[in-house]
Amino acid sequence: MTAPTTLDDTGDDAAAPAPDAAPDLLTVENLRVWFGTTEVVKGISFTARPGRCLAIVGESGSGKSVTARTLVGLTGANSRMSAERIDLAGVDLTRQSDRSWRSIRGRDIGFVLQDALVSLDQLRRVGDEVAEPLRLHGWGNKRRRAERAVELLDAVGVPEPELRARQRPYELSGGLRQRALIASAIALDPKLVIADEPTTALDVTVQAQVLDLLAASKTRGTSIILISHDLSVVARLADEVAVMRRGEIVEFGTAHQVLHAPTHDYTQHLLDAIPSEHTRGTRLLRPPEGTTEGPRTRRPVDRDRPVVQARNVSKVFRGPDKINRTVVDDVSFDLYAGETLGIVGESGSGKTTTARITLALLEATSGDVLLHGQPWSDIPTAASRPLRKQIGIIYQDPLSSFDPRWPVGRILSDALATGSRPPSSKAEAQERAIRLLEQVGLSDKHLTTAPLRLSGGQRQRVAIARALAPEPGIIVCDEPVSALDVSVQAQVLDLLTELQDDLGVSYLFISHDLGVIHHVSDRILVMKSGKIIEQGDADDVFQQPQHPYTQRLLTALPQLAQA
Amino acid sequence: SSSSGAAESGGSTPVQGGTITYAHVQEPSCIFGGWIQQAYISRQILDGLVTEDDNGAIKPWLATAWTVSPDGLSYTFTLKSGVKFTDGTPVDAAAIAWNFDLWENHSGNASAKVSMDPYYKSAKALDPTHVKITLNKPFPQFLRLITQGYYGIQSPTAFKSRTRQENCEKPIGSGAFKVKQWKRGEEVVLVKNPNYTSWPATAKHHGPAIVNEVDWKFVADGVSRYASLTTGQANVVYQVPTSNWTDAQQKYQPIRFITPGKPVSFNLNTKQGVFTDKLVRQAFAYGADRKAAVKAGFHGVIPYEGNPALDQATPDYNAQAAQAYPFDQAKANALLDRAGWRKGAAGIRTKNGKRLTVRLVYGSGYVLTKEGETVLQILQEQWKQTGFEVKLIPATQAEGFSGKYSSPSTYDATPEYWCNSSPAVLWIVWRPTTKAAPNYNNESFYNNDQLAKTIQQANTEQDTAKAGQLYQKAQQVVQDNAVSIGLYPQTSLYAVAKNLKNVWLEKSQGEPVFSDAYFTK
Amino acid sequence: MVIAAASLTFLAQLLMPGDRATALMNVQTGQQKRWTAAELAPVNKEFGFDRPLPVQYLHYLGGLFRGDLGTSYTQHRPVTQVIGGQLAPTLILTLGALVTAWVLAVAITVLTVKRTRAVSALGSTWEALTASLPNYWVGVVLLVVFAVKLPLFPVIGGSNAWGTVLPLATLAIPLAGFLGQVTRDELEKVLDQPFVTTARTRGMSDTAVRLRHALRHAVLPAITLSGWALGALVSGAIITENIFARPGIGQVLVTAVNTRDVPTVSGIVLVVAVAYVVANLLVDVAYALVDPRLRGRS
Amino acid sequence: MTVSPLPTAGARLVRLDRLRIRPSTAVSLIVVLWVLLATIAPDLLTNRSPTAIDLGGTMQAPSWNHPFGTDQAGRDLFTRVIYGARQSMGIGLGATALAMVIAVLLGFTAGLAGGFLDAVITRVVEVTFAFPALLLALLVISVRGPSQATELIAVGIGSAPGYARMVRGQVLNVRQAAYIEAAAALGHNRWTVIRQHLFPNAMRPLVAVMTLGIGQSVVWASSLSFLGLGVPPPSSEWGALLDAGREYITTSWWLEILPGLVIIVVALAATSLGRTLQHKLEGAAS
Numbered sequence A: 001m002t003a004p005t006t007l008d009d010t011g012d013d014a015a016a017p018a019p020d021a022a023p024d025l026l027t028v029e030n031l032r033v034w035f036g037t038t039e040v041v042k043g044i045s046f047t048a049r050p051g052r053c054l055a056i057v058g059e060s061g062s063g064k065s066v067t068a069r070t071l072v073g074l075t076g077a078n079s080r081m082s083a084e085r086i087d088l089a090g091v092d093l094t095r096q097s098d099r100s101w102r103s104i105r106g107r108d109i110g111f112v113l114q115d116a117l118v119s120l121d122q123l124r125r126v127g128d129e130v131a132e133p134l135r136l137h138g139w140g141n142k143r144r145r146a147e148r149a150v151e152l153l154d155a156v157g158v159p160e161p162e163l164r165a166r167q168r169p170y171e172l173s174g175g176l177r178q179r180a181l182i183a184s185a186i187a188l189d190p191k192l193v194i195a196d197e198p199t200t201a202l203d204v205t206v207q208a209q210v211l212d213l214l215a216a217s218k219t220r221g222t223s224i225i226l227i228s229h230d231l232s233v234v235a236r237l238a239d240e241v242a243v244m245r246r247g248e249i250v251e252f253g254t255a256h257q258v259l260h261a262p263t264h265d266y267t268q269h270l271l272d273a274i275p276s277e278h279t280r281g282t283r284l285l286r287p288p289e290g291t292t293e294g295p296r297t298r299r300p301v302d303r304d305r306p307v308v309q310a311r312n313v314s315k316v317f318r319g320p321d322k323i324n325r326t327v328v329d330d331v332s333f334d335l336y337a338g339e340t341l342g343i344v345g346e347s348g349s350g351k352t353t354t355a356r357i358t359l360a361l362l363e364a365t366s367g368d369v370l371l372h373g374q375p376w377s378d379i380p381t382a383a384s385r386p387l388r389k390q391i392g393i394i395y396q397d398p399l400s401s402f403d404p405r406w407p408v409g410r411i412l413s414d415a416l417a418t419g420s421r422p423p424s425s426k427a428e429a430q431e432r433a434i435r436l437l438e439q440v441g442l443s444d445k446h447l448t449t450a451p452l453r454l455s456g457g458q459r460q461r462v463a464i465a466r467a468l469a470p471e472p473g474i475i476v477c478d479e480p481v482s483a484l485d486v487s488v489q490a491q492v493l494d495l496l497t498e499l500q501d502d503l504g505v506s507y508l509f510i511s512h513d514l515g516v517i518h519h520v521s522d523r524i525l526v527m528k529s530g531k532i533i534e535q536g537d538a539d540d541v542f543q544q545p546q547h548p549y550t551q552r553l554l555t556a557l558p559q560l561a562q563a
Numbered sequence B: 001s002s003s004s005g006a007a008e009s010g011g012s013t014p015v016q017g018g019t020i021t022y023a024h025v026q027e028p029s030c031i032f033g034g035w036i037q038q039a040y041i042s043r044q045i046l047d048g049l050v051t052e053d054d055n056g057a058i059k060p061w062l063a064t065a066w067t068v069s070p071d072g073l074s075y076t077f078t079l080k081s082g083v084k085f086t087d088g089t090p091v092d093a094a095a096i097a098w099n100f101d102l103w104e105n106h107s108g109n110a111s112a113k114v115s116m117d118p119y120y121k122s123a124k125a126l127d128p129t130h131v132k133i134t135l136n137k138p139f140p141q142f143l144r145l146i147t148q149g150y151y152g153i154q155s156p157t158a159f160k161s162r163t164r165q166e167n168c169e170k171p172i173g174s175g176a177f178k179v180k181q182w183k184r185g186e187e188v189v190l191v192k193n194p195n196y197t198s199w200p201a202t203a204k205h206h207g208p209a210i211v212n213e214v215d216w217k218f219v220a221d222g223v224s225r226y227a228s229l230t231t232g233q234a235n236v237v238y239q240v241p242t243s244n245w246t247d248a249q250q251k252y253q254p255i256r257f258i259t260p261g262k263p264v265s266f267n268l269n270t271k272q273g274v275f276t277d278k279l280v281r282q283a284f285a286y287g288a289d290r291k292a293a294v295k296a297g298f299h300g301v302i303p304y305e306g307n308p309a310l311d312q313a314t315p316d317y318n319a320q321a322a323q324a325y326p327f328d329q330a331k332a333n334a335l336l337d338r339a340g341w342r343k344g345a346a347g348i349r350t351k352n353g354k355r356l357t358v359r360l361v362y363g364s365g366y367v368l369t370k371e372g373e374t375v376l377q378i379l380q381e382q383w384k385q386t387g388f389e390v391k392l393i394p395a396t397q398a399e400g401f402s403g404k405y406s407s408p409s410t411y412d413a414t415p416e417y418w419c420n421s422s423p424a425v426l427w428i429v430w431r432p433t434t435k436a437a438p439n440y441n442n443e444s445f446y447n448n449d450q451l452a453k454t455i456q457q458a459n460t461e462q463d464t465a466k467a468g469q470l471y472q473k474a475q476q477v478v479q480d481n482a483v484s485i486g487l488y489p490q491t492s493l494y495a496v497a498k499n500l501k502n503v504w505l506e507k508s509q510g511e512p513v514f515s516d517a518y519f520t521k
Numbered sequence C: 001m002v003i004a005a006a007s008l009t010f011l012a013q014l015l016m017p018g019d020r021a022t023a024l025m026n027v028q029t030g031q032q033k034r035w036t037a038a039e040l041a042p043v044n045k046e047f048g049f050d051r052p053l054p055v056q057y058l059h060y061l062g063g064l065f066r067g068d069l070g071t072s073y074t075q076h077r078p079v080t081q082v083i084g085g086q087l088a089p090t091l092i093l094t095l096g097a098l099v100t101a102w103v104l105a106v107a108i109t110v111l112t113v114k115r116t117r118a119v120s121a122l123g124s125t126w127e128a129l130t131a132s133l134p135n136y137w138v139g140v141v142l143l144v145v146f147a148v149k150l151p152l153f154p155v156i157g158g159s160n161a162w163g164t165v166l167p168l169a170t171l172a173i174p175l176a177g178f179l180g181q182v183t184r185d186e187l188e189k190v191l192d193q194p195f196v197t198t199a200r201t202r203g204m205s206d207t208a209v210r211l212r213h214a215l216r217h218a219v220l221p222a223i224t225l226s227g228w229a230l231g232a233l234v235s236g237a238i239i240t241e242n243i244f245a246r247p248g249i250g251q252v253l254v255t256a257v258n259t260r261d262v263p264t265v266s267g268i269v270l271v272v273a274v275a276y277v278v279a280n281l282l283v284d285v286a287y288a289l290v291d292p293r294l295r296g297r298s
Numbered sequence D: 001m002t003v004s005p006l007p008t009a010g011a012r013l014v015r016l017d018r019l020r021i022r023p024s025t026a027v028s029l030i031v032v033l034w035v036l037l038a039t040i041a042p043d044l045l046t047n048r049s050p051t052a053i054d055l056g057g058t059m060q061a062p063s064w065n066h067p068f069g070t071d072q073a074g075r076d077l078f079t080r081v082i083y084g085a086r087q088s089m090g091i092g093l094g095a096t097a098l099a100m101v102i103a104v105l106l107g108f109t110a111g112l113a114g115g116f117l118d119a120v121i122t123r124v125v126e127v128t129f130a131f132p133a134l135l136l137a138l139l140v141i142s143v144r145g146p147s148q149a150t151e152l153i154a155v156g157i158g159s160a161p162g163y164a165r166m167v168r169g170q171v172l173n174v175r176q177a178a179y180i181e182a183a184a185a186l187g188h189n190r191w192t193v194i195r196q197h198l199f200p201n202a203m204r205p206l207v208a209v210m211t212l213g214i215g216q217s218v219v220w221a222s223s224l225s226f227l228g229l230g231v232p233p234p235s236s237e238w239g240a241l242l243d244a245g246r247e248y249i250t251t252s253w254w255l256e257i258l259p260g261l262v263i264i265v266v267a268l269a270a271t272s273l274g275r276t277l278q279h280k281l282e283g284a285a286s
C-alpha cells in the first residue's frame, strides 16, 4: 500500500526560515545510552538550530525520552552514556560537573517533561512552580519573580494569570497545567526548549493551543526539540524530523520530506497505521509478507433490525458536595445489527456513563434501554442475567478489568461458561479458549500468562477475546485504543473490523480520537456535557458539521498535511 | 536470726538535717490501712501505744506504763502527758479509746480488727491520761499484737472533720514525720514534726527527727531500685534483689529482717481434690527438696522455713516441727502408692482414671516475687518426678483482690503468708469455719477441733511458759496433718548507704524507722 | 464517641465477674479472700454497689455530662483529680516522643534515601531494626547502659527534664523506625515522580529537591499514621512508666485495673479517647496544611 | 511494547532469577524457617529439656556447653528459647489469625453492606481503635486471668480494629475495580463475584500485612509477659523469659539480652519478609 494520495504536497515550508540560515545550536554525535547492560540508545546523531523545531518521532520505547533526558544530564539511575560530541552553543555537555549542570538546566535548556499532568508539584502554588527556575538562577527578588510568573502565565495564554498563580496544579485543567509547565520551561528564555510529548492526554482543542504556543516561541528564535509519537502533531510544528526505532534514528530529514516522501520502510509503516477518514474500510497494517489479501467486502448494516435502543436516557449523580449533576441528559439512539456507532466527545461528556447504562450495569435515572426490542435496562438483575451473553464490553483500560490473580486461560474459560454454548468439559473450554486467542492473534502459550505480563496490545486483544467468548451480537467498546501507540492501535482496529465483517457484530464505539472514530464508524454521535449535540452518518458529520462544537473539534484536529 | 539495727555510730561527723531518699516497692492507695504496705509508711506518721524491743519485750511508747488485771481481762494504760497530734489536739485517753472503737466497730482497719477478734470488748477513757481496754477473755498476746503498725493512733478531731480523701492522703498522728505532699506514682514527701515528743522507748535518740525530710519513693522495678542506691540517688532501698545482696553487703549497710508470723507456706485444700487425703499431702511435702529450691531461688539470701505455721522470728516457734518432711522421694512414692495413686503415662500418677493434678494458684508479683516463682518452678519439676502434675496458675492482683481464688473449688494449693508479731496469728489462720462465723483466712479449709482448742487455750493462758507449749503443740498439729507446707519466711532486705547512720527496723513487722537517722560528712 | 468509649468501659467492668466490694476490702487489707456479707455491707452502701446496675450506669452517665467522672474507689478522691495529676507527665512523654520520632525519622530518611547503596542500606536497616525493637527491651537496655553503668541520667528521675530523656528515647526510637520506614518508601516513590525530575531540569540541587519538593509529599502517610501511633504510644507509656518508675497515666491505669477501680479506669479511657479524637483532628489539620488538596474537600 | 517470549530452554533458571531474592530476604527466610522448625520440632534443635533443672549449675555465662548460658534454676537458656518458640509463635500466629477473622467479618460486613450497618461497625471499630491495645489486653487479662489463650485473645482483639479498618478500605477499593463490573457484565451473580473476585482480591494485600502483624504480635505478647501478665511458668514463652531475666540484667546479662535479641531478630525477619511481600504485591498490582 502506498502513501495516501490525498496528502497535501504543498505544505507551508515557505513560512519557515531557510534550513541553513542559522548555525547549529546543539550538535549530538554518536550518542549511546545503556541501562545496565542493555543499550537503549544506539549511537544517534542530530542537530538543532535556533528558531527551528526538530521533532523526534517513533513508537513507544524507542528511546525518545531517554535521549531527551540525556541532553540535560538526567538520564536516570543505573544508566551509562557515551557520545563523541554533545555541544550546546560551544559548551561541551559530555563533561559537566553537577554544579555546572545545575546552571545549564533551566537557564540554557528548558525542559517539558513527558508526564505533563504530574510534572508540577501538586502541593505548591502554580506561581511558585513557574518562578522556580528564576529563583534557582538568582533572577530578581521575590516580588519581581512573582510578577514575572504572572507575566509568563499570561504569555502562554493562561487566562486570569493572577488567580492561576495562586492556585495549585490540581485546581487546573490538564491544558492549563501543560501551559504552566511550558511557562516554567521558558521562564529564563532558554536557547533550547525540549518538549517531550507535550500534548498527549489533551483534548484536540487544547492540544492545538499548546502547539500554537510552541510555534510562537519558535518564531522568537528558540530552538525546539519536540518529541512525540503522533505524526499529525509533529506535522504542525516541526521543521526537521528524526524517526527513531529501537534506539536508532532510521530516518532524518525535513518534515515535509519525512512525512510525505519517507524513504525508510518503518516510517512508511508508521504513516500507514494512522487511522483517518481515508483509511475507512481498509486494513491499517499491511498483511504479513507472503499473504495476499483480496479486497474486503463490508457486510451491510441491517437498518431494520435495531439491536439496542436507548430512549431518553438520563443519569443524575449526586456529588460528594451534595449537588446533583446531570451527567447524561436525555440521550436516545439506536444501534443496528452489523453497525458501528461511534460516540465522540470531550473528557467527562458522559460517554462511559452512557455505555454503562446501555449495558445495564448502571441504572438510569430516567429513560430505558431495549435489547433486541425487549425491555433490558429496567428489569431485575436476576432477569437480565441470562440476557447478558448477548452484549459484551471492552473496557477503556483492559488491565484493570482483569482480576489480577487470574491467568488468561481462566479469564477466557470463565467468560465462555457464561455464554449461550458453555463448554461441556475442561478440555473443550481449553480448546475454545485457544481458538479465541488465535482469533485475536495470540496463541496457546498465553493461556497461562498473567494479564500483568502481557503488553498493552496483547491485553487489549485478551479483552476483546473475553468480550467475544460468550459470542455476543453487540460489543460496547469504550476507548479501546486510547492507551495504545499507532502500530498496536492499528492491529486492534483491524481485528475489530475483521470481526464485524466476518460475524456481523454491532459496535458501540467510544473514542475521543476523531481519526479513529472516522476510521471505524458508520454513524457518529457527538456528545457534550451529557447531551447528544449532533448525530448522523460519519461522512456527513465530518464533512458538514452542523453544531459549532463539532466544527471547533474538527478544525483543531491536526493534519499530517500541515507539514 | 534477725538483726534489726545496723547502725554503728562513730567515725565520721554527724550532720543535722538533710533529706533521706528511700526507695520502696509498692505504692498503696491510702497511707493508713490494714495492708502491710500501708503499715510501712504510716509507722513514720502515727505512733502506737506500745512497742516491742529486739528481745521481744513490750516497751512504752505513747503509753508510759500499763497494768493488767489479775483475771487478764482489763488493761489500763497510762499515757505520756503533753503529747499532741500534729493538728494540735492532745493525744489523750479519749483519743485512744476512739481509735480502738474505730478499728473494731467502724471498719477502720480490718487487720487491726482481725488481730483482736474475738477477745476485744471495749475501750474507755478513765481520765485524760488513763485508758482502759476490756477483753472478753484473757489474751496475753494482746500487748504484742498492738505493737504492729496497724494500731497507729490518729487524731479523732482530724479524722472526723476532714474528708475521706484527706484522711487517706494525710493522716494526722503524733509521729516524727507528717505528710507534706503525695506525688502519686512517684513519692510521698514526709517532713519532720518539729514538735515531736513521743518517741518510743526503743528510740536511739530523744527529740524530733534529725533529718528534715524523707522522700518515700515508689520504685517497683528491682533493678532500678537497687541502681538508685548504687548511683547515689537513694540512701536506703527496700527489697534488694537477692542476686545483688552479696554486692550490697560489701558496699552498704545491709539489714535483713525476717518478719514474724506465718511464713510463705502452701495451704493445701483439705476440703476438695487430691489433698483431702492426708497421705497425699504428706507425699507432697516429702516430694520436693524445698530447702534446695529456696536456696537456689533466693541465692541463699532467704532461709528455708520448714514450719508452715509460724516462722523462726515468731515467739514460741517450734523448731522441732520445722524438721519434719525432709526431702525424701522414696517416702513420697511409698505414701502415694499406699494412697492408691499409681504411676501412669509420662510418670504422672493416676487413680481411678484421674490424674494426680495439683492446681497451685499463687499471687504473681504480690504474694510471690520473681524469685519466689523460680522456687515454684524448681519444685514443680521435682514434684513431677514423684508423679505429681503440678499446674502453676499465677493470679493477677486484680484476680486476687476480686476473690476469684477463694473457694475450695478453685485451687488445690496456694502459697500465702501472714505477717504478725505474735503466735496468736495461728488463731487468725486456723480458726475453724462455722456457719455463723466463716473464716476465710483458713485457706486450707481445715476444721480441726483439737487444733482450735489448743490455740484458744494458748491465747488465753496467762502462764507464758504453758502458753508457749500450747502454741508449739498447735504448730505440731498443723505439721503432722500436713495441711500446710512450709517454704520460707517473709523477709525484708534493706541496704543503707554508708553515710547514713541509725536507720533501724521496728521489731514487729520490720518497718524502717527514720526518726533517729542522720547523715555523716 | 468519647462518651461511648467511657460508657462501654464502665459497663464492661460492671459486668466483669468478681465483686467490687470484695476487691475493695482486699485492696485495703492486702488480702485475697472472701468477706462476710456483714463485712461487705458498709462498702456496698458507701459506693452504691447495692443499687441496680442500670441505676449505677445512669448515675455515672449523668455525672459525665456534668463533667464529673466520679470518685476513685481506692483513692477516695475525684477521678478528675486522680487523672489530672498524672496527665502532664504522660502527655509530655508521649508528645515529646512523637516529636522526637518525627525529627529522627525525617532526618534519617532525607539523609539516606537513594544515596549510595551502602548509605541507603544502612538507613533502611536501621529503620527495620528499630521498628522491630520492643519498647520494654529498649527501656531496660537504655536504663542499664545510660543510667546504671554510665550514670549519665537518673535512674529514678521522676518527671523532671533530665529524667525524661531516657523514657522519651525508649518510646521514640521504635516509633522513629516505624515512621521512617513509611516515609522512606514514600520518599523513594516521590523521588521518581516526574515533578521531581522537572525540578531538577530547572537546575535544582539534590538536597533542595528533597527538602523543598519531595519531603512534603513523603511525610503524608506518616502524618496519617501519627494519629494511630498515639494509641501505640499510650501503650508504650504504660510500659515505660513502669520501667523508669515515672508517674503518669499508665501507672495509674495498671493499678486501677488491678484494684477494680471502675471510675478511674473509665475516666482514663475517656481521657485517652478524647486524646485520640483530638490527635486525629490535629492529624487532619496537619495533613491539610501539608496537602492543600484536602482543604477543598469534605 | 511487547514482551519477548522466554526461551524455553533455561526457563527455569530465568524464573529463579525473576524471584530476585535479596540476601536480606534470604536471611529473613532462614530465620523464619528456623523458628518454624523450633515451633514444630524443638527436639531436633536441642537434646535438652527446657524444664530440666540443675541446681549445681545456676547462672552460668554463655559457653560452648550452654550457648545462651543457664538461668537461676540451672536450666539451659538456649533450650528454653527454642521451646519457647512454640508458645510465642503460637500466640503470634493465633492472635494475628484471630484479629484477621474478626477484622474480615467486620470489614466485609461493613464494606459490603454499606449504609447504616457500615456506619455502626465503623463507629465501633473507631471506638475500639481509640483504646490503646495494651489497655484492651489489660482488661481482658483482668477478666480471664493470664494464660496463653488469654494472651492470644488479648493481642488478637487489640490488633483487630486496625485490620478491620484496612479490610473495609480494601473491600471498598476492590468493589470499585473494573474487573468486578466486568464479572457482572458477563452475567455472574453477586455471590459468585464476591467469592471469585472480591474476597480473594480484597484479602491479597492483607497477606503481607499479616506477615508484618505476626512479628508485631510476638513483640506485643512479649510486652504483656514482660508486665507479668503473660503465659504462666514454667513456660519459656519469650516474653516470660525476658520478664524473668530483667532483674538479672546487671548481674547475669545474658538472661535478658539474649532472649531479647531473639525476639528482635524474629520480628525483624517477619517484618522484612512482610515488606518484601508487600512490595512484590504492590509492584504486581500497578
Ligand SMILES: Nc1ncnc2c1ncn2[C@@H]1O[C@H](COP(=O)(O)OP(=O)(O)OP(=O)(O)O)[C@@H](O)[C@H]1O
Residues within 6 Å of the ligand: A035, A040, A058, A059, A060, A061, A062, A063, A064, A065, A066, A067, A076, A077, A114, A229
Ligand atoms: N530508568 C530506566 N531504567 C531502565 N530502562 C529504562 C529506563 N528508562 C527507560 N528505559 C528503557 O529505555 C527504552 C527507551 O525508553 P524511552 O522512555 O526513551 O522510550 P520513549 O521512546 O520515550 O517511549 P514513549 O513513547 O513510551 O515515551 C525503553 O525500552 C525503556 O524500557
Ligand SMILES: Nc1ncnc2c1ncn2[C@@H]1O[C@H](COP(=O)(O)OP(=O)(O)OP(=O)(O)O)[C@@H](O)[C@H]1O
Residues within 6 Å of the ligand: A317, A318, A319, A327, A345, A346, A347, A348, A349, A350, A351, A352, A353, A354, A512
Ligand atoms: N459513579 C459516579 N458518581 C458520580 N459522578 C460520576 C460517576 N461516574 C461518572 N461520574 C461523572 O460523570 C461525568 C461523566 O463521566 P464519564 O465517565 O461518562 O465521562 P466520559 O465521557 O467517559 O469521559 P472520559 O473521556 O474521560 O472517559 C464526569 O464528570 C464524572 O465525574
Ligand SMILES: [Mg+2]
Residues within 6 Å of the ligand: A064, A065, A066, A114, A196
Ligand atoms: Mg517517552
Ligand SMILES: [Mg+2]
Residues within 6 Å of the ligand: A351, A352, A353, A396, A478, A479
Ligand atoms: Mg470514559
